[in-house]
Amino acid sequence: VITRRAFLGAAGAAAASAWARSSRAAVPAATDLTVDAQKLRSRLERLSTFGRPAGGAFADGVSRVAYSDADVQGREYVIGLMKAAGLEPRIDPAGNIFGRRGGTGGSLPPILFGSHIDSVPSGGNFDGDLGSLSALGVLETLAASGTVTRHPLEMVVWAHEEGVAFGRALACSRIVAGDIKPGDLDEVWNGMRRADAIRRIGGDPDRILEARRPKGSLHCYIELHIEQGGNLEKAGLQVGIVEGIVAIDKYDAIVTGFANHAGTTPMADRHDALLAAAQLAVAVHDVVTSEPGRQVGTVGHLEIAPNAPNVIPGSAKMSIELRDLSPEKLRRLGDAVRARARDIAASTRTTIELKPASLAPPASASSDVQDAIGRATEARRWSTMRLPSGAGHDAQMMAQIAPMGMIFVPSVGGVSHSPKELTHWDDCARGANVLLGTVLEMDRV
Amino acid sequence: VITRRAFLGAAGAAAASAWARSSRAAVPAATDLTVDAQKLRSRLERLSTFGRPAGGAFADGVSRVAYSDADVQGREYVIGLMKAAGLEPRIDPAGNIFGRRGGTGGSLPPILFGSHIDSVPSGGNFDGDLGSLSALGVLETLAASGTVTRHPLEMVVWAHEEGVAFGRALACSRIVAGDIKPGDLDEVWNGMRRADAIRRIGGDPDRILEARRPKGSLHCYIELHIEQGGNLEKAGLQVGIVEGIVAIDKYDAIVTGFANHAGTTPMADRHDALLAAAQLAVAVHDVVTSEPGRQVGTVGHLEIAPNAPNVIPGSAKMSIELRDLSPEKLRRLGDAVRARARDIAASTRTTIELKPASLAPPASASSDVQDAIGRATEARRWSTMRLPSGAGHDAQMMAQIAPMGMIFVPSVGGVSHSPKELTHWDDCARGANVLLGTVLEMDRV
Numbered sequence: 001v002i003t004r005r006a007f008l009g010a011a012g013a014a015a016a017s018a019w020a021r022s023s024r025a026a027v028p029a030a031t032d033l034t035v036d037a038q039k040l041r042s043r044l045e046r047l048s049t050f051g052r053p054a055g056g057a058f059a060d061g062v063s064r065v066a067y068s069d070a071d072v073q074g075r076e077y078v079i080g081l082m083k084a085a086g087l088e089p090r091i092d093p094a095g096n097i098f099g100r101r102g103g104t105g106g107s108l109p110p111i112l113f114g115s116h117i118d119s120v121p122s123g124g125n126f127d128g129d130l131g132s133l134s135a136l137g138v139l140e141t142l143a144a145s146g147t148v149t150r151h152p153l154e155m156v157v158w159a160h161e162e163g164v165a166f167g168r169a170l171a172c173s174r175i176v177a178g179d180i181k182p183g184d185l186d187e188v189w190n191g192m193r194r195a196d197a198i199r200r201i202g203g204d205p206d207r208i209l210e211a212r213r214p215k216g217s218l219h220c221y222i223e224l225h226i227e228q229g230g231n232l233e234k235a236g237l238q239v240g241i242v243e244g245i246v247a248i249d250k251y252d253a254i255v256t257g258f259a260n261h262a263g264t265t266p267m268a269d270r271h272d273a274l275l276a277a278a279q280l281a282v283a284v285h286d287v288v289t290s291e292p293g294r295q296v297g298t299v300g301h302l303e304i305a306p307n308a309p310n311v312i313p314g315s316a317k318m319s320i321e322l323r324d325l326s327p328e329k330l331r332r333l334g335d336a337v338r339a340r341a342r343d344i345a346a347s348t349r350t351t352i353e354l355k356p357a358s359l360a361p362p363a364s365a366s367s368d369v370q371d372a373i374g375r376a377t378e379a380r381r382w383s384t385m386r387l388p389s390g391a392g393h394d395a396q397m398m399a400q401i402a403p404m405g406m407i408f409v410p411s412v413g414g415v416s417h418s419p420k421e422l423t424h425w426d427d428c429a430r431g432a433n434v435l436l437g438t439v440l441e442m443d444r445v
Numbered sequence: 446v447i448t449r450r451a452f453l454g455a456a457g458a459a460a461a462s463a464w465a466r467s468s469r470a471a472v473p474a475a476t477d478l479t480v481d482a483q484k485l486r487s488r489l490e491r492l493s494t495f496g497r498p499a500g501g502a503f504a505d506g507v508s509r510v511a512y513s514d515a516d517v518q519g520r521e522y523v524i525g526l527m528k529a530a531g532l533e534p535r536i537d538p539a540g541n542i543f544g545r546r547g548g549t550g551g552s553l554p555p556i557l558f559g560s561h562i563d564s565v566p567s568g569g570n571f572d573g574d575l576g577s578l579s580a581l582g583v584l585e586t587l588a589a590s591g592t593v594t595r596h597p598l599e600m601v602v603w604a605h606e607e608g609v610a611f612g613r614a615l616a617c618s619r620i621v622a623g624d625i626k627p628g629d630l631d632e633v634w635n636g637m638r639r640a641d642a643i644r645r646i647g648g649d650p651d652r653i654l655e656a657r658r659p660k661g662s663l664h665c666y667i668e669l670h671i672e673q674g675g676n677l678e679k680a681g682l683q684v685g686i687v688e689g690i691v692a693i694d695k696y697d698a699i700v701t702g703f704a705n706h707a708g709t710t711p712m713a714d715r716h717d718a719l720l721a722a723a724q725l726a727v728a729v730h731d732v733v734t735s736e737p738g739r740q741v742g743t744v745g746h747l748e749i750a751p752n753a754p755n756v757i758p759g760s761a762k763m764s765i766e767l768r769d770l771s772p773e774k775l776r777r778l779g780d781a782v783r784a785r786a787r788d789i790a791a792s793t794r795t796t797i798e799l800k801p802a803s804l805a806p807p808a809s810a811s812s813d814v815q816d817a818i819g820r821a822t823e824a825r826r827w828s829t830m831r832l833p834s835g836a837g838h839d840a841q842m843m844a845q846i847a848p849m850g851m852i853f854v855p856s857v858g859g860v861s862h863s864p865k866e867l868t869h870w871d872d873c874a875r876g877a878n879v880l881l882g883t884v885l886e887m888d889r890v
Contacts, residue, residue, distance in 0.1 A: 260863070
């Protein structure tokens with residue numbers, strides 16, 4: 001678990017806390033203020049029209065892939081709302097949209113909070129949108145009540161979070177975290193160079209390095225998001241306090257058998273790559289479910305060749321993805337899958353190569369932010385659970401430069417990345433108010 | 446098992462046999478004559494150049510798909526050989542090539558024998574070619590020795606056997622067996638109407654019905670072919686006497702789960718279509734190998750959606766193909782697979798629909814022809830085994846109108862439909878001589 005001390009240093013943390021104690025009375029309690037739930041809902045509904053399928057309704061979801069016309073229009077809509085709220089929106093060189101409200105604490109670092117509004121193709125209306133529009137609602141609520149925090153407050157709408165366009169490794173929050181390499185801007189997707197894509201949404205690729213924000217320059221980063229899983233709904237709880245974002249170990253399994261005639265080749269003489277791949281997919285499931293815990297394992301991609309009904313498959317390629325907060329557990333599960341692959345290769349007389357495709361480290365949520373979320377929900381008497389995020393988020397990048405925390409609200413049926421994605425309006429409003437309360441709690445820390 | 450009696454009727458069979466006994470001395474014993482092995486080899490090598498990969502050699506196999514330029518050229522080469530042998534090649538309205546040599550037995554029906562020369566893409570040099578060129582070799586050998594049989598002899602080179610162009614259901618031998626429906630000629634493949642394809646190889650689609658040969662109009666049909674499986678090689682035996690061509694039951698399994706986020710969906714909440722499909726593929730293998738026998742079962746085709754590493758597959762479609770000589774066994778295996786599918790659907794919380802895609806009945810080899818092959822090999826003291834054909838052949842269609850038999854020679858490693866397909870030259874020559882002996886044996890029956 002990462003604490004603020006790790007970011008600010010012992011002296012800085014002590015100074016900030018002393019300041020906090022002396023000025024605690026300046027800011028109202030979280031429960032005194034409430035984000036306008038009706039406004040939040042009507043904005044989510046309006047935002048959903050940018051990228052809505054032709055002739056569709058809210059329930060038909062949205063396709064607002066980053067850098068598309070729908071994305072550009074959705075961003076313009078949000079920028080307009082920010083201006084109307086008296087903010088002066090700033091687009092950083094990476095294309096991320098920021099809106100700032102000053103604090104009373106002199107040079108104290110800002111509290112950053114927000115999410116994204118791009119979507120996967122045929123996605124839902126809550127993933128990203130809720131956190132982005134709630135961040136605006138928080139700033140408006142504070143302004144309306146005349147509340148001024150010690151820390152400057154910044155809302156953000158991150159660009160290209162879903163990674164549909166140039167891949168997740170090129171999400172724009174990553175640039176802010178300092179992860180930008182020469183050549184990244186030359187990636188091409190859909191005939192569009194990444195530099196041009198960034199220009200299209202108002203960014204400035206020539207000054208891309210200026211988008212970076214150094215480690216320690218933020219007081220913390222907070223993101224409200226729908227859970228995208230079914231844990232909260234299943235447990236009948238209202239708010240999730242994210243412990244961290246899981247690590248992901250990805251492998252490509254390459255199975256090599258021997259293609260042969262499906263009619264003339266006796267069962268005992270076969271080297272059936274699909275049979276081996278099928279056994280391996282079953283083994284992945286067995287290994288992952290063989291111990292308690294929240295780890296998940298997925299074979300999502302499988303390709304076989306020659307893929308004809310009357311030919312024994314000669315080769316297969318499949319993805320194996322393992323996720324958990326603990327890299328040690330992932331290593332152990334990976335080793336177990338590897339051992340099973342060896343046995344399967346021997347018994348099917350194929351070869352199976354298990355190539356690590358990528359290993360993403362976990363991102364822990366700061367205990368300070370987790371505790372602040374806990375206090376904000378406790379004040380409202382809302383029920384909570386602590387849980388990991390199985391999905392990646394911009395918060396993962398921010399964890400590299402700031403204490404990070406995430407608030408989850410329930411997803412009906414755990415459905416996400418689908419038009420069927422749904423979070424009840426009450427839960428949306430609850431999430432916005434927890435975000436507001438957490439911002440105020442963190443302002444005091 | 447089908448006997449000649451079933452085709453000729455009791456009286457016809459008795460008359461033919463009486464004739465046979467009275468004139469047995471007119472035809473030499475099979476062992477007195479030998480097909481020219483060197484000529485057979487050099488012709489197989491020459492034929493392999495039509496459709497050979499650019500810059501390749503014999504070992505690189507052949508792509509001589511029906512109706513392609515390579516097919517047209519290969520057919521011209523064989524027609525040239527037939528003319529040089531004194532035959533007057535006739536192309537029937539379906540595009541099949543016939544060459545006839547008269548007999549002494551008045552109106553006795555002809556003995557038909559041959560195979561095909563079209564190939565699968567990246568196929569081998571023996572599948573079809575061996576039986577076609579051996580048939581020519583048999584006629585040449587008889588002519589050279591001045592042997593005249595009682596029955597007229599006809600060799601045939603069937604068109605479009607592999608079913609690459611318009612599908613196996615439209616093989617040209619099928620037309621001869623009377624299986625031709627209105628509309629069949631309007632099928633389009635690769636931008637080519639089937640009628641035009643048939644015209645391209647010298648057939649006459651306007652007179653297509655004249656290609657039919659009525660049931661009982663042939664004394665028998667004999668086909669020499671490579672085994673395409675590894676049974677003969679494994680047993681160390683020289684000649685296979687085919688008992689029949691297996692029945693094929695094909696199913697499409699449609700698995701419906703629910704696509705969801707691979708990171709946020711707990712293992713217990715998944716409806717993973719790929720996991721269900723994998724379990725079903727393993728179950729097909731288990732069911733098929735759970736009882737003794739030569740039955741085979743193959744999952745050759747599998748498609749999943751959305752097929753992304755980070756999404757739990759929501760649906761899968763797979764082929765299941767079961768082959769055996771016994772339709773009863775196939776039904777039993779199909780029922781067992783269906784029962785397993787029900788269990789798998791329940792445990793993975795998916796639905797699995799098992800739709801019969803096609804049911805091809807078995808084609809039994811006539812006991813008369815099997816026995817004739819047996820006598821022909823016994824005379825040469827070659828070792829034999831009786832076995833089913835797991836692959837489909839033109840003989841399957843001919844079984845509908847005539848007593849049918851097939852001769853197999855060993856395939857190295859059981860490999861077929863591959864450039865690696867190989868039958869040793871000694872085995873090729875052996876096959877041609879068994880064909881010759883069998884023709885002479887059947888002439889006496």
